[in-house]
Amino acid sequence: MLIESLSGVRGYETDLSENVIKSYGYAFSEMMNGIKIVIGRDTRISGEKIKNTITVALNSSGASVMDLGICPTPTVQYAVEYQNASGGIVVTASHNPLPWNGLKFIGPDGLFLDAKQMNWLKNRRMEIGINLPKIKYLNSKSILYENAIKDHIDSVLRIPYLNIKKIQDKKFKVVVDAVNGAAYKAIPELLTELNCEIIPINCSCDKSFPRSPEPLPENLGELMDKVLSTGADIGFAIDPDGDRLAIVSDKGKPISEEYTLVLAEKLVLSKSTNKNKIVVTNLSTTMAVDDIARDFNARVIRTPIGEINVAKKMREVNAVIGGEGNGGVILPDAHLGRDSLVGTALVLQLLSEGDCSLSNLMKKIPKYSIIKNKLQKGKIDLNSSLPQLIKIAAADSINTDDGVKFIWENKWVHVRPSNTEPIIRIYSEAPSKIEAEKVAAPFVEFFDINS
CATH class of the missing domain: 3.40.120.10 (Alpha-D-Glucose-1,6-Bisphosphate, subunit A, domain 3)
Known part of the structure; x- marks a missing residue:
């Protein structure tokens, strides 16, 4: 295929x-x-x-x-x-x-x-x-x-929001799971520059992926265990091509890759001197992005899924930061692309500025639960199914820029065909996992029956 x-x-x-x-x-x-x-x-x-x-x-x-x-x-x-x-x-x-x-x-x-x-x-x-x-x-x-990786690392170290010495003085203990992918060397070398104690797992270039390579919570058991057993401050998981970053807290708990962007956003908005602060993200990214933006009088613009859609809109509106809820952080001060090295540096800078652990910091971040369902696309056509889906939803508002997103107060469901796999994605978000599952259930049932 x-x-x-x-x-x-x-x-x-x-x-x-x-x-x-x-x-x-x-x-x-x-x-x-x-x-x-x-x-x-x-x-x-x-x-x-x-x-x-x-x-x-x-x-x-x-x-x-x-x-x-x-x-x-x-x-x-x-x-x-x-x-x-x-x-x-x-x-x-x-x-x-x-x-x-x-x-x-x-x-x-x-x-x-x-x-x-x-x-x-x-x-x-x-x-x-x-x-x-x-x-x-x-x-x-x-x-x-x-020297491409060195050039890249040097550019990250020049990001204006970073205080390199402050990060170095913290001497963070970091577990890195690169899934034996492209970032196997780049992330450890960046962390070395930041004076971190590095505990590498799956950081080889000549071994196969040891697990399902997407850095989702269900795939991060080894990283979670290693963070706990070594008393590390944080764990980083990177996808095979090194543009997405997922995080495990000092308690050995995955914080959801949605929150990689949220943490980076918090750091950048706290330091940006831009009077018209704009954050750009896609339609499926957590509402926590909007909550953090409000704290700093920033505006959020949402785009269709796809890095290029976010990056082009960022360039158009002169956004200070952007990205996607898959662990992809885009910082114009570095370059307009999702970057796990940039995400790593920004998150460590945020941690270096407080006296609390990541697990305690997360208690201060607005928390939502996102459910990400994948269903076989089959022969069903999303456009022809739209009237039925609208009837099922009875939503407060609808966005059809990319598939269809149904929005209510404090919850949403986004239904769209994947750009990379022959599947339908049904993402939902609400204040709790139970609520997120409940709001998505009618749509999952519809596609199960009709596909």
Whole structure:
């Protein structure tokens, strides 16, 4: 199964044929007027072959390639800007498990391609794939650049909201679970710069994912146990391509990846001197974002799901911070992309400014419960089902910018097809888990029956 969407291209390794990979390489080089293309990848074994295949196509089309090796997706995004590249490609399937792999495409501004650009790229690669070009440019080259992670870390350490010495003086004890993914080296090296005592688990580049790789609470048992057994101050879990950050408290409890952005937001809004503070997030992110924003007289703008939608709106409105409730923090002072390194630094700065533990800090943060249901899409069409769903909901208000979101006071349900998997996502939020499950139940039942 090959999924070509706003989030790039994903499929089983067997679906990512040489023709598909090369045709995307030719099409992307054409789109970017490729002179220099930056490439990075996560740790999946198939990534090396895919990288080499697409490099051949890029070189053949006249583009030189800067190979960053294994590194986080945000490292590639930063490198595109830092190296003044024409564009970038990341070989990754993000949080998808093996045997998935894929391609993400980055424009010259360091942002992912938007829906219109991805649609052009998809159509062009299909045209090219009918009759792949022969090699034209034998002088184009690929060079290995080994300092990309260091460049990225140095940029994080320059974030104006950080007091590096203050963090260093705390000597935080931190457990890191990189799921043997792309951040296996980057996060520990950043923490070393911040004078943290690091306890690494699953921080290898030559081992498979030890568990389901998405950093959801149900997948973080090993991290939770290690935080408790070592008396650590905090635990960080990162997804396979290093753009999402989930957190475990000093009590060994996952705080939900929704609250990574909330904590980062609290720190940034407390320090920003911008008189018109704006936070941008997507429609499925926790209402706690709005609560924190009110504390600092900031405004929240919500967008459709997808990093590019959030990032473009942030650039448009000059937002001070943004991101998504999947653990993705976007800070314009670093770059306009979800970044686990940025999230790590901001959260540690927040902790360094108080005398309380993370578990005690969380008691002061507005708390909601989000339920994230995934159902097989089947043959059901969301648009044709909308009248029935509206009748079921009897909501106070409705948003149809991305799927359909039903909103009531202090609770909501968001129903939408996934951009990355053949599923329907039904997210709900309310002050308690019982309430969140209750408000989502009629919609889950509807799709169970009709799909």
